[in-house]
Every structure is written in C-alpha cells, then in structure tokens.
Amino acid sequence: MSPRKILLLLLLLPLVSVAQSRLGQNEVGYTIGGMNYIGDLNNQSMLGKPHLALGGFYRLNFDDRWSLRIDIDYGHVSGGDPDYIARRNLSFKSYILEGSMRVEFNFFPFSMRDDHYPWTPYLFGGLGFFAYNPKAYYTDPLSGESDWYDLQPLCTEGQGTPLAPDRQVYTLKQVSMPFGVGVKYHPSKHLTLSAEYGFRKTWTDYIDDVSTTYVDNNQLSYYQGTLAAALADRSAEVEPGYVNAAGIKRGDDSLDDWFAYFNVSVSVSFDFLFGWMVKKKCDNK
Numbered sequence: 001m002s003p004r005k006i007l008l009l010l011l012l013l014p015l016v017s018v019a020q021s022r023l024g025q026n027e028v029g030y031t032i033g034g035m036n037y038i039g040d041l042n043n044q045s046m047l048g049k050p051h052l053a054l055g056g057f058y059r060l061n062f063d064d065r066w067s068l069r070i071d072i073d074y075g076h077v078s079g080g081d082p083d084y085i086a087r088r089n090l091s092f093k094s095y096i097l098e099g100s101m102r103v104e105f106n107f108f109p110f111s112m113r114d115d116h117y118p119w120t121p122y123l124f125g126g127l128g129f130f131a132y133n134p135k136a137y138y139t140d141p142l143s144g145e146s147d148w149y150d151l152q153p154l155c156t157e158g159q160g161t162p163l164a165p166d167r168q169v170y171t172l173k174q175v176s177m178p179f180g181v182g183v184k185y186h187p188s189k190h191l192t193l194s195a196e197y198g199f200r201k202t203w204t205d206y207i208d209d210v211s212t213t214y215v216d217n218n219q220l221s222y223y224q225g226t227l228a229a230a231l232a233d234r235s236a237e238v239e240p241g242y243v244n245a246a247g248i249k250r251g252d253d254s255l256d257d258w259f260a261y262f263n264v265s266v267s268v269s270f271d272f273l274f275g276w277m278v279k280k281k282c283d284n285k
Contacts (some may be wrong), residue, residue, distance in 0.1 A: 025062075027192060029267025031055040031073065039257035040210040041079030041090060051076050053261055064109035064117075069124070071100045071178075077259055079208055087242070088250075089234040091149065092208045094134045096202070096259060100178050102126025112189045112269060119186075125179040128200065133172050136231050140267040151209040154228035157250060158215035161223045170206040177201040178261075190269045197262040208257065210251035214244040 034050030042048040053075025060068045073096075080091030108120035139146040152172060158164030182196025205211040214233060221229035234241045244250070 009093075010090075013278055014257075019103035020062055023062065027059040027061070027267040028270070029057050029059070029192070030062055031057065031071075031263040031265040033261060033263025035075030035077055035096065035259060035261045037077035037094075037207060037257065037259045038204045039079060039205075039208045039255075040251040041081060041092060043082065046119075048077070048079060049239045050262070051078065053187050053263065055261075055263070055265075057102075057265070057267070059267060061111070064111045064114065065106050067104040067106070069102050069104055069126075071098070071102070071128075073261060075261065077207065087239055089134075089238050090208075090210055090250075091257055092134045092136050094132045094212075095150070096132045097209075098128050098130035099175060100126055100128030100176065102128075102178055106184070107114070108130055110184060111188045112192060119184060121181065121183050122196075123179075123181055124196070124198065126177070128176040128178050129173065130176050130200070130202075131173050133195050134207060136209070138227075138231060149227065149231065151165060151231060154231060155224050156209055156220075156228060156232035157212050158220060158223075159178050161215075161220070163215040163219055163223065163246075164212075167212065170204060174202055174204045180260075190271065192267045193265070194267075195262075195264045198260065200259045200261070202256055202258060205251070205256045207257035209253075211253045212249075214246055214248045215242055216246040 003037055032052075032054055035053035036048040036050040038048060053073060055071055055073035057071040059067055059070075062068065076093060076095040078091070078093040081088050102124045103126060104122050104124045106120045108117040110117055110120040122225050134151045135148040135270045136151055137146065137148050149265075152170065155161055155169060157167060159167040160169040178198050178200050180196055180198030182194050182198075184194040186192045217233050220232055233244050235244055
C-alpha cells in the first residue's frame with residue numbers, strides 16, 4: 001500500500017468511527033440541478049447559461065448546528081462570445097467532475113429527530129478538487145468535417161512553446177473552494193429535503209481556455225499545427241481575412257474562472273437504511 005493511501009486511511013478512520021457510533025446522525029443523498037460558469041466567455045456574468053448537473057453526498061451531523069458533508073458532483077458548463085464582441089468568436093464547453101468536503105452551519109437547531117425546527121437556512125464552505133477539459137466545436141473548411149476538439153493540448157495561447165515562454169501548459173485538475181447558502185426541511189425523522197446555491201472559487205483562468213493575449217498565428221501553426229491556429233484565432237470565421245496580431249488581448253487574466261452549482265437534494269438517514277441491522281444484532285444477543 002502506497003504512503004498516500006495509508007495517509008488517507010488514517011484520516012478517514014476517525015470519521016468512520018464517529019459515523020458508526022452515530023448511525024442516526026448520518027445521511028446519504030442525491031442532488032440534481034444546474035451548473036454554470038463565470039469567466040471570459042460570458043463577460044464574467046454570474047448568470048451564465050446553466051446545464052444539467054447531478055451529484056451524490058454523505059452527511060455526518062455532529063449536532064443540530066454543525067455537519068460535515070462529502071460530495072461528488074458531475075455536470076458541464078459552456079460559454080461563447082456575445083454579439084457585442086462577436087468578432088472574437090470564441091466558444092467552449094467543458095465537463096466538470098468535482099469531489100469536495102465541506103462544513104455546514106444551520107441557523108436554527110435542526111435535527112430529523114426534533115420537530116421543533118422542521119426547517120433551517122444554512123451556510124456551507126469547504127475545499128474541493130475538480131477535473132475539467134475545455135473543448136471547442138469546429139468545422140474544417142476544407143473537408144467539411146465537424147467535431148469537438150480538446151483545447152488544452154493545442155496550447156492556443158502559446159503555452160509551453162517559444163512563443164510564450166512565461167506561460168505554462170495548464171493542468172486539467174485543479175483545486176476549488178465551494179461555498180454558498182441553502183435551506184433544509186425534514187418532512188419526517190428519516191428524510192431531509194434541501195435546496196442550495198453554491199459557488200466554486202478556482203485558481204485557474206483556463207476553464208474556458210481563454211486567459212491572456214494572442215500569439216503570432218503563423219508561428220503557432222508552425223509549432224502546434226493548423227488546428228491550433230484555427231481555434232486560437234477564430235475572428236476570420238466572421239470577418240474573412242482578419243487576423244489578430246500578437247499581443248492583442250484575448251482574455252482577462254486579472255480574474256480566475258469560477259463555476260456554480262444550484263440544486264435540490266433528498267437524503268435519508270443511515271438509521272432508516274441500516275437500523276434494522278443494528279436491531280437484529282441486538283436481538284441475537
């Protein structure tokens with residue numbers, strides 16, 4: 001067993017021990033909602049076009065105020081230039097898989113075993129890790145073939161080439177910081193319904209593959225190929241013959257990209273799922 005797996009096991013053992021001792025305070029649930037992106041290709045708008053996203057989670061309720069939640073979410077985001085900057089003509093989509101651990105704080109004392117406060121607003125914050133892969137749709141003018149192409153290997157802003165030696169090829173796995181607000185409601189002592197809106201701060205400006213400036217398109221074609229040059233500067237598709245000179249602004253690198261996930265969820269207690277096993281063990285003693 002590798003040192004990394006041993007460390008992970010040591011970190012999880014206390015959590016598993018607590019979970020076993022608090023069967024009725026554990027929940028497992030599913031989420032469904034919309035995921036949207038905030039970045040260069042939606043003018044940094046927080047109201048970008050949402051796409052379907054799904055997830056699952058485990059929640060450990062320490063008491064009626066504090067909970068620990070582990071999430072796995074999957075969805076996709078997209079963006080494209082609006083009419084007023086249509087000449088840039090850039091667009092993308094990216095599927096995102098995120099795993100996160102977060103802490104929730106309930107404003108009211110909330111417990112599935114106590115009907116005094118059947119609902120509560122809550123805040124959450126934590127740390128996550130996500131994978132993404134920006135793609136662009138392109139039709140080859142010579143062959144007429146259309147497809148979605150991965151953008152990161154093309155180094156569209158000269159990353160990792162002599163054209164931009166200060167720009168590193170970005171990785172497709174990054175850290176995120178989820179935080180947001182929600183409302184919980186329990187219609188029964190074993191069931192919790194919730195709705196929430198959460199942002200994901202990231203430390204990458206390349207969810208959309210757009211960040212800094214154009215590089216020389218002819219040189220990019222030489223180093224990375226004609227497809228890279230075609231997807232780095234797409235202005236000629238809307239204004240034939242137009243080519244952006246090296247150094248012209250392609251994106252805004254002063255702000256990193258974000259994404260958000262708004263969803264509704266349903267969860268059930270471990271007591272409901274596995275309580276019969278505990279009862280059976282006790283009955284056999």
